[in-house]
Amino acid sequence: MEDLYLNRLISIALTWELLSLLNGSESSADPVCPLQLSADRMVIKYEDPVSVLCSTTTSAETLYWTIDSQKINDNTWSVNRLLKWDISPYCNATFPGIGSCRKPLHITVYKTPDNMSISLLNHSGPMVEGTEYRLQCDIQNVAPLQNLVVKWYKGNEFLLNVTYSNSTKTPVDVSPTLIITPSRDDDGAQYRCEAELVLGPEGPQPPPTVSSKYQIYVEIRPQHQPTPGSRNIVQPTAKPKGHNDLLELNPPSVVVKYGDPVSVNCSTSCTDCEGMGWEVTQGGTAFQLNATIVTWFVDNLEDWTIKPMCYITTSTNQVTKTLPVILYKTPDKMSISLLDHSGPMVEGTEYRLQCDIQNVAPVQNLTVKWYKGNESLLNVTYSNSTKTPVDVSPTLTITPRSDDDGAQYRCEAELDLGPEGPQRPPTVSSEPLNVTVYYKPHINASQLPKRIPVFQGYPEELVCEAKGNPKPRIQWFYDPTKLVRDAGGNLTVYEAGLYNCTATNNVETSFVVVEVILKEDYLPLIAGFVAIMVVVISVIFIFIYSIYYKNTKMGRYSLKDAKLSSTPNGNVAQNGGRNIPLPMTRLSQPNIIF
Numbered sequence: 001m002e003d004l005y006l007n008r009l010i011s012i013a014l015t016w017e018l019l020s021l022l023n024g025s026e027s028s029a030d031p032v033c034p035l036q037l038s039a040d041r042m043v044i045k046y047e048d049p050v051s052v053l054c055s056t057t058t059s060a061e062t063l064y065w066t067i068d069s070q071k072i073n074d075n076t077w078s079v080n081r082l083l084k085w086d087i088s089p090y091c092n093a094t095f096p097g098i099g100s101c102r103k104p105l106h107i108t109v110y111k112t113p114d115n116m117s118i119s120l121l122n123h124s125g126p127m128v129e130g131t132e133y134r135l136q137c138d139i140q141n142v143a144p145l146q147n148l149v150v151k152w153y154k155g156n157e158f159l160l161n162v163t164y165s166n167s168t169k170t171p172v173d174v175s176p177t178l179i180i181t182p183s184r185d186d187d188g189a190q191y192r193c194e195a196e197l198v199l200g201p202e203g204p205q206p207p208p209t210v211s212s213k214y215q216i217y218v219e220i221r222p223q224h225q226p227t228p229g230s231r232n233i234v235q236p237t238a239k240p241k242g243h244n245d246l247l248e249l250n251p252p253s254v255v256v257k258y259g260d261p262v263s264v265n266c267s268t269s270c271t272d273c274e275g276m277g278w279e280v281t282q283g284g285t286a287f288q289l290n291a292t293i294v295t296w297f298v299d300n301l302e303d304w305t306i307k308p309m310c311y312i313t314t315s316t317n318q319v320t321k322t323l324p325v326i327l328y329k330t331p332d333k334m335s336i337s338l339l340d341h342s343g344p345m346v347e348g349t350e351y352r353l354q355c356d357i358q359n360v361a362p363v364q365n366l367t368v369k370w371y372k373g374n375e376s377l378l379n380v381t382y383s384n385s386t387k388t389p390v391d392v393s394p395t396l397t398i399t400p401r402s403d404d405d406g407a408q409y410r411c412e413a414e415l416d417l418g419p420e421g422p423q424r425p426p427t428v429s430s431e432p433l434n435v436t437v438y439y440k441p442h443i444n445a446s447q448l449p450k451r452i453p454v455f456q457g458y459p460e461e462l463v464c465e466a467k468g469n470p471k472p473r474i475q476w477f478y479d480p481t482k483l484v485r486d487a488g489g490n491l492t493v494y495e496a497g498l499y500n501c502t503a504t505n506n507v508e509t510s511f512v513v514v515e516v517i518l519k520e521d522y523l524p525l526i527a528g529f530v531a532i533m534v535v536v537i538s539v540i541f542i543f544i545y546s547i548y549y550k551n552t553k554m555g556r557y558s559l560k561d562a563k564l565s566s567t568p569n570g571n572v573a574q575n576g577g578r579n580i581p582l583p584m585t586r587l588s589q590p591n592i593i594f
C-alpha cells in the first residue's frame, strides 16, 4: 500500500516538473518537447511549395499543426504555393501523462526584386566635373527587407553597402541613393547597384542577386542648354522634307482621364543630331544631348489645354512634333427634371424634360442618350470644341399618352473616346424620373348598347365601366338631368327613357347615353298560347281515343253474354267461347251506363 502511494507521489511530482518545464518553453532548443521537425528553419521563395514533417519518438495522443490559428490534423504541413509573407507554423502534440507542447518552424519567405533601375536625380544630360550628383537605385517589390543588402559599385570597385533594420516581412520598394562627384576621368564610367538577399545557410546559394547599371558622361565644357522660347522653331514649310519622320511618338496619341498618369516616349533614328527634349507645361524634360529617346511623364495630368511637343535639334535646325492629347472627365453630377411643370402630366399635352450634366469634358465626344424605360428616344451630340469641362442641359420634348403612366425617363452621358480610350465608353446615368400621366375616362361601350328593350315588370341591369387616371367617378342620369345613381356603374332600369352614364375625373367628363325602350308585356299572349295548346292536345287525345273505341266494338264485346251471377270474377267478361279474360278499365265504365 505505502509503496503504491509513494510511486504515485513521485509520478505526480515528475509530471508537475515536466509540465512546468514545458510551460513557457517554446524554443526549438527545448530538449523536453519530444517533437522533431524535418527542418527547424526554412527559407522559401514566395509561391514555392513547402512540406515539413513533424514526428515524435514517443507515442502522442494528438499531433497537429497550427498555422496562424488554422489547425491541420496531420503530421505533415504542406502547401503547393506558399502565398503568405508572415507565417508562424507550430507542430503541437499532447502526450499521455505529460500534457501538450509545441515546436515552432522558423520560416523566411523571400522575393527577389521585380524591377531595378538607376536614375540620376534632378539632372539630365551629361554631368559637369566637380559637381555633386545623386544616383538613385529603385528596387521594387523585395522581401524581407532586413535580409537585403544593396551594394554600390563603380566598375568593379566596391563603394558602399546599404542595409535595412526594418523588420517588415511583406515586399517593399526601396530607393537607396549614392552621392557622387565625378571627375573628368569618370566620363563613361559605369555605376551599378546590386540587390542581394542574404538568407543564411538554409537559403539559396549563392544568395539571389539582381543588379542595374548606369553609365555617366562628364563634360568638361560648361553645359549647353537652350532656354525654352529662345529656340527658333522651324515653320512646317521650311522644314526639310522627311524630317518629321525624325521623331516618333509612342503611343502616337493619348486619351487620359483627368488626374491619371501618362507617359509617352519620343524617339529618333537620328544619330548625328545634337539632342532632344519635351516642351510642355507639365512633366517636360530638359534638352538632352545625344539622346535618342526622351520620355514625357506626368503623375497626374490636370492641364486641360496641354500641348506636349517633342523637339529635336539637328546641326541646321529644329524639328518638332505635337502629341495629340484628349483629357476627359466624366460628369460630377447628373439629374433629370421636368421644366415649367410639377405634379402629374396630362395626356396629349407637351412637356419638356431637362437633363443637367455637370462638369464633363470634352463635350465634342459626349453623347447624351434619352431613354424611356429601355427604349432609346433621342441621342444628342455637341459640336462645340471646348476642351475644358462644361455643364450641358439638353432637353427632350414629350407628349405622353395614357400608356406612359408610370414610365421612367432617364438620360445617360456617354463619352466616346475612340479606340485609344477606355474599352467601354465611360457612362454616367441620371436617376430615373417617374412620370404620372392623367388621362380622361374611357367608357367601355361594348357593355352598353345604344338601345335596350325592357319588358314591363322585367328590370334590366345596365353596366357602365370606365378607365381613367385618376379613377373616374361614375354617375347615372335619367331624362336627362335626374341623378338616379351616384358612384357605381350598375344601374337597374324599369322605365323607358334616356339614361346617361357619366364618368368624371380631373381631366374630363365622358358620357354614354343609353335609350331604354319599354316593350309590350307578352304575358296574356303567352297565356292565350298555353290555352290553345291545351285545346289542341285535348283534341288530339280525343281523336286517339275514338280510334281505340272503334277497335274494341269490332271484338263483339257484349254485356248480354256476361254471366254476372255465376262468374266470381265479376270484372272479367267472356270473350267468345275462348275464356280469355278482358280487363275492364275505369274509362270503359260509362259505356256500361249507356
Ligand SMILES: *[C@@H]1O[C@H](CO)[C@@H](O)[C@H](O)[C@H]1NC(C)=O
Pocket (backbone or CB within 6 Å): 066, 092, 093, 100, 101, 102
Ligand atoms: C499547443 O500547445 C500549447 C502548449 O505548448 C498549448 O497551450 C496549446 O493549447 C496547444 N494548442 C494550440 C492550438 O496551440
Ligand SMILES: *[C@@H]1O[C@H](CO)[C@@H](O)[C@H](O)[C@H]1NC(C)=O
Pocket (backbone or CB within 6 Å): 114, 115, 116, 140
Ligand atoms: C519595371 O519598370 C518599368 C519602367 O519603370 C515598368 O514599365 C514595368 O512595368 C516594371 N515591371 C514590373 C514587373 O514592375
Ligand SMILES: *[C@@H]1O[C@H](CO)[C@@H](O)[C@H](O)[C@H]1NC(C)=O
Pocket (backbone or CB within 6 Å): 121, 122, 134
Ligand atoms: C530635386 O529637386 C526638387 C525640386 O526640384 C527638390 O525638392 C528635391 O529635394 C531635389 N532632390 C535632390 C536629391 O536634390
Ligand SMILES: *[C@@H]1O[C@H](CO)[C@@H](O)[C@H](O)[C@H]1NC(C)=O
Pocket (backbone or CB within 6 Å): 149, 151, 160, 161, 196, 198
Ligand atoms: C557588404 O556586404 C557584404 C555581404 O553581402 C559583405 O561581405 C561585405 O564585407 C560588406 N562590405 C562592407 C564594406 O561592409
Ligand SMILES: *[C@@H]1O[C@H](CO)[C@@H](O)[C@H](O)[C@H]1NC(C)=O
Pocket (backbone or CB within 6 Å): 166, 167, 168, 172, 173
Ligand atoms: C518599415 O518599412 C515600411 C515600408 O517601407 C514602413 O511603412 C514602415 O514604417 C517601416 N517600419 C519601421 C519600423 O521602420
Ligand SMILES: *[C@@H]1O[C@H](CO)[C@@H](O)[C@H](O)[C@H]1NC(C)=O
Pocket (backbone or CB within 6 Å): 126, 217, 218, 219, 289, 290
Ligand atoms: C555626343 O556626340 C558627339 C558626336 O558623336 C560626341 O562628340 C560627344 O562627345 C557626345 N557627347 C556625349 C556627352 O556623349
Ligand SMILES: *[C@@H]1O[C@H](CO)[C@@H](O)[C@H](O)[C@H]1NC(C)=O
Pocket (backbone or CB within 6 Å): 369, 376, 377, 378, 379
Ligand atoms: C442612339 O445611339 C445608340 C447607339 O449608341 C443606338 O443604338 C440608338 O438607336 C440611338 N437612338 C436613337 C433614337 O437614335
Ligand SMILES: *[C@@H]1O[C@H](CO)[C@@H](O)[C@H](O)[C@H]1NC(C)=O
Pocket (backbone or CB within 6 Å): 384, 385, 386, 390, 391
Ligand atoms: C462652346 O461652349 C462654351 C461653353 O459652354 C460656350 O461659351 C461657347 O459659346 C460654345 N461655342 C460654340 C461654338 O458653341
Ligand SMILES: *[C@@H]1O[C@H](CO)[C@@H](O)[C@H](O)[C@H]1NC(C)=O
Pocket (backbone or CB within 6 Å): 364, 365, 416, 417, 418
Ligand atoms: C472625339 O473628339 C475628337 C475631337 O473633336 C474627334 O476628333 C474624335 O473623332 C472624337 N471621337 C469620337 C469617337 O467621336
Ligand SMILES: *[C@@H]1O[C@H](CO)[C@@H](O)[C@H](O)[C@H]1NC(C)=O
Pocket (backbone or CB within 6 Å): 434
Ligand atoms: C419610381 O418608380 C420605381 C418603381 O416603379 C420606384 O422603385 C421608385 O422609388 C420611384 N421613384 C420615385 C422618385 O418615386
Ligand SMILES: *[C@@H]1O[C@H](CO)[C@@H](O)[C@H](O)[C@H]1NC(C)=O
Pocket (backbone or CB within 6 Å): 463, 488, 489, 490
Ligand atoms: C356590375 O355588374 C357586373 C356584370 O354584371 C358585375 O361583374 C359587377 O360585379 C357589378 N358591379 C357591382 C359593383 O355590383
Ligand SMILES: *[C@@H]1O[C@H](CO)[C@@H](O)[C@H](O)[C@H]1NC(C)=O
Pocket (backbone or CB within 6 Å): 477, 480, 500, 501, 502, 509, 511, 513
Ligand atoms: C350626360 O351628362 C353629362 C354630364 O352631366 C352632360 O354633359 C351631357 O350633356 C349629358 N348627355 C346627354 C345626351 O344628356
